[in-house]
Amino acid sequence: MGILNVTPDSFSDGGRWLDPGRAVAHGVALASQGADIVDVGGESTRPGARRVPVEEELARVLPVVRGLARQGVLVSIDTMRASVAEAAVDAGARIVNDVSGGRADGAMAKTVARAGVPFVVMHWRGQSRGMDDLACYQDVVTEVVGEVERQLDAVVSAGVDPSQVIVDPGLGFAKGRREDWALLAALEAWAALDRPLLVAPSRKRFLGELLADPATGEPRPARERDHATAAAAVLAAAQGAWAVRVHEVGATADGVRVEAALRAHGRAAVSGRAAVSARCAAAGSCP
Template sequence: MGVVNVTPDSFSDGGRSFAPQAAVAHGLALLEQGADIVDVGGESTRPGAARPPAEEELRRVLPVVRELAAAGATVSVDTMRAEVAARALDTGARMVNDVSGGLADPAMLPLMARANTPYVLMHWRGHSAGMQANARYDDVVTDVVDELRLRIDAALEAGVPPGCLVVDPGLGFAKAPGHNWELLARLGEVRALGRPVLVGASRKSFLGQVLADPATGRPRPASSRDAATTAVSVLAAAQGVWCLRVHDVGSTLDAVRVTARWGAETAATVPLPLQRLGV
């Protein structure tokens, strides 16, 4: 899954694809690199980010979704708002990636029950402005899995088809750096929920901290974290995740393909190519 941020304040690219035509061009480039899905989002979810009005989010994403879908792309819309999800699906999107797992908008789960399309439920503990205050866990993996299970149950109760559900442990969302590493090391427990797993580690701050300048302690800038992202992505793929959400599709895909070949030669289980989910 290639990331298309249609925001002026993205942590990863600083708004480089904010203009609609720039976002469309970026999405097409990700497809050329080998992306199976392009994920179009109009709301920054970096820690501390303020929410745009719904009208502004619609203005940002709909033209991009429309053009990419018309070009033959499998488009996911990254939104917490049912109104935006519904309009994007009507415009050509074929998947909804909801970082709130249906908690931000009570209309989202009923919409997804009617839509009968893949739906990503991410682990979430509040909006970006204050989410890091909620990074408190007894055991982060157990707590995240338990909370995701509640969201799965809520989605099923609302009528979302079981085969449409994908889960995301929410790396970086209400997580301290150590929480992210523990979740990555124990992805098998997330997979035990019995749903396809999406992992989005790309360029996140916990990678920047690992790569901090030893002299100054300053974290590596987001734009220089792609090699670290690729390493995490390969390790996650080897644990059987369904999808990797990344900014640098080409390098990630190359690395995953090489890992898959290595696994084939050594009889290791590396489940690639990644299984499609009806999108």
């Protein structure tokens, strides 16, 4: 999933793709680099961000969604507003990616249910302006999985087809670096929900802090975290992630392909050894 922020204030690429023409061209480029989905968002959810009026969000995203859909790109709409989700689906989006998991707008789940499109339910505890104050956990993996499971039940109760739900642990949202690392290290815990898992490590603070300047302690600038992002994405893929959400697609797509090839080779090797063992057993001996 390639990230396309059509915002002036996103934490690493704010303002770069505000122009609709440039945004569509960038989205097409992401697809050509290996993005299966291009995720279009018109409202920053970085820590501390203020919400924008719905009219502004619509004006930012709809021309880009239409333009990409006309180019044959599979588009998801990154929004917490039901009205934006509905308009974007009408404009050609085929997935709704709600970082609040339907909690920010009570109409979201019913809107998605009517649209009949896949719905990303992310772990979320509150709006960006105060979310850092909500990063309080005793057992972050158990608590985050449990909270998403309850939200999954809520959206299904509102009419969303459970087979259409994708879950996301929400790295960086109401979480510090310890919580992010703990979640990334234990993605197998999400198998209990039996839903596809989206993981979004791209340029997040926990990577910037890992790569901090040893002399000053300053985190690595956001746009210089793409190598670490690719590594985190490959590790997520190795743990069974359905998709990874990243700003720079090329290196990550290559890395994920390497992981998939290695996994396929491992399965083939196991299958081959089993076949040899079966032939040996049938023959009574092996050369």
